[in-house]
Amino acid sequence: MTSPARPVGSITRGTTNPNRLRRMDRWIAAVHGRALRAAAAPVAVDLGYGAAPWTAVELLARLRAVAPGVRVVGVEIDPARVAAAAPYAREGLTFVRGGFEVPVAGKPVLIRAANVLRQYDEGDVAGVWARLCGRLAPGGLLVEGTCDEIGRRHVWVALTPGGPESLTLAARLGSLGAPSDLAERLPKALIHRNVPGEPVHAFLRDFDRAWAAAAPYAPLSARQRWVRAVTSLAGEWPVLDDARRWRQGEVTVDWAAVAP
DSSP states (O other): OOOOSSOSSOOOOOOOOTTTTHHHHHHHHHHHHHHHHHSSSOEEEEETOOSSOHHHHHHHHHHHTTOTTOEEEEEESOHHHHHHHGGGOBTTEEEEEOOTTOOOSSOOSEEEEESSGGGSOGGGHHHHHHHHHTTSOTTOEEEEEEEOTTSSEEEEEEEETTEEEEEEEEEOGGGOSOGGGGGGGOOHHHHTOOSTTSHHHHHHHHHHHHHHHTGGGTTTOHHHHHHHHHHHHTTTSOBOSOHHHHTTTEEEEEHHHHOO
């Protein structure tokens, strides 16, 4: 498919670093690997990979570890960034100019959009989500979220063609003071909603309380404290994953419980 003359969207800052998205990639490989393997010719899109192509290169390696047949297409709206990425193209990895129209042939099994909508208005989010979900293959997944510059703290929403399904928080636990430290990395749909009366604020409040109650586990390790806190949190909130993911410094909650 040829990119349109006017890609949909705006050029973002393009900040990127190697391994910045490792937590998101690790989660995608774990929860979506089966769908990628089941697809006849799976395509994953790194939408808005930024000024350097590291995240697309890394996505290919991480997904091929669980789905050897996957292909990755890096999509960027800035033609200079596409040209700069071209030398990194290889078997299974290409780069094209485009935006939210996602100019790839067919329907991707995965679209990853990290640190993109953060730079848009909150009112733009629902329309962009709908547009991107409309490009997904049946059983496909859109992962949209935000992380810090070196990937220590990351929060993302997982969406299917039917809409948002879950919210995941992931952190390097040794650097975490409290779960609410992740509030600054909430995706655009939630970043302005962390105020009293909003569900996501209540979730983070209760998570902090569970974290404080789990303080006796801190001498064992930050991981043990996190697992204990999430175990307690799961008694009050619809946590969707289990200790296998919690030990990775993650927790995933039903989107309906935290949606604005």
